[in-house]
Amino acid sequence: MSDATPHPQPVPRPEPQYATMDQQAEAASFGMWVFLATEVLFFGGMLLAYAWLRASHPDGVAEAGRHTKVVIGSVNTLVLLTSSLTMAWAVHAAEHGRRTALTRLLAVTALLGLLFLGLKGYEYHGEWAEHLVPGLNFQENGPHARTIELFYFLYFLLTGIHGIHVTIGIVLIAVMAVRARRGAFSAGYFTPVEVTGLYWHFVDIVWIFLYPLIYLAGRSGP
Amino acid sequence: MMGLPRTCLITWAALVALLAATLGLAYVPMPGPLNIVLALGISVAKALLVLALFMKLFRAPALTRAAAAAGLFWLAVLFALSATDYLTRKVEPAGDLPAPTGREYQSGGR
Incomplete structure (x- = not known):
């Protein structure tokens, strides 16, 4: 790559409240991890509701799970896992001060995020057409109708809030890509890229758990 | 390839393999949960x-961990604390009692 030669960079200096760049980077990373711990509990409440629903009405949840679009869900999982790879790769490029590679990898990560949202939107459209949206057009008969409605209520809540997180992640990554292109980062300073990466990987981990809970429920059944 | 670290690539391959495994296993009927x-x-x-590799x-x-x-x-x-409620709650059938409407005590008072 042509960007292997280091660009002339000013020596990065910490903000006044920090003694060293390392200390500043450590504080930023720690702050993101504390935030992510609160996010675990944010999703935890909804996952607890799901656990209660599934334990109380296993047959209904199994039937609801078979309504979900497993192909889109699986492809989207692959998309997010790949976006985590390009994000980790971007952080690696930042560590080595490779500006062009960093910019491109961040752009690819953001595009994969957009692809995820696009597929999710297509899936929502299908669910709207199948009258599976509680509160708006839910129409289902049969003995498990109320459980299926609760399942889809949780489905839209969980995937909707996850989707908001993906959207925020895409915006953050796009901002990082623009900053990287303008030469804001160097091998000595790339903390914002690293912290954005932590957020993106967390959003990926949330999806890793949502995927089997939503799409694989009841698949071994009739 | 723009210096893709091998660790990252292997991690991704493992993640994709696990995704394929979980998808395939979901269709296999298994006992209980x-x-x-x-x-x-x-x-x-x-x-x-x-968490470990990306x-x-x-x-x-240590503070971050x-x-x-x-x-x-x-x-x-x-x-765990929610489970102490939900896993120990016994639902008693209410029998033929009508659900309270809130109007039961008004008729006698006036």
């Missing part, structure tokens, strides 16, 4: 891969 237990086990393995959690300073552990600890508290 084994399907969901396996699926969540695979999810935990995937999450650990991301987020480099286990090489992070403590923050991550705190998130999981309070999640466990949330589930």
Whole structure:
């Protein structure tokens, strides 16, 4: 790559409240991890509701799970896992001060995020057409109708809030890509890229758990 | 290839393999809750891969690891204390009693 030669960079200096760049980077990373711990509990409440629903009405949840679009869900999982790879790769490029590679990898990560949202939107459209949206057009008969409605209520809540997180992640990554292109980062300073990466990987981990809970429920059944 | 670290590539390959495994196993009929237990086990393995190799959690300073552990600890508290209610609650059938309407005590008072 042509960007292997280091660009002339000013020596990065910490903000006044920090003694060293390392200390500043450590504080930023720690702050993101504390935030992510609160996010675990944010999703935890909804996952607890799901656990209660599934334990109380296993047959209904199994039937609801078979309504979900497993192909889109699986492809989207692959998309997010790949976006985590390009994000980790971007952080690696930042560590080595490779500006062009960093910019491109961040752009690819953001595009994969957009692809995820696009597929999710297509899936929502299908669910709207199948009258599976509680509160708006839910129409289902049969003995498990109320459980299926609760399942889809949780489905839209969980995937909707996850989707908001993906959207925020895409915006953050796009901002990082623009900053990287303008030469804001160097091998000595790339903390914002690293912290954005932590957020993106967390959003990926949330999806890793949502995927089997939503799409694989009841698949071994009739 | 723009200096793709081998660790990252292997991690991604492992994640994709686990995704294929969890998808395939979901269609295999298994006794009791084994399907969901396996699926969540695979999810935990995937999450650990991301935490360890993409987020480099286990090489992070102790304070950072403590923050991550705190998130999981309070999640466990949330589930455990809720379980003390839901797992020990016995639902008694209400019989033929009508549901209260709020109007029962008004008729006699006026």
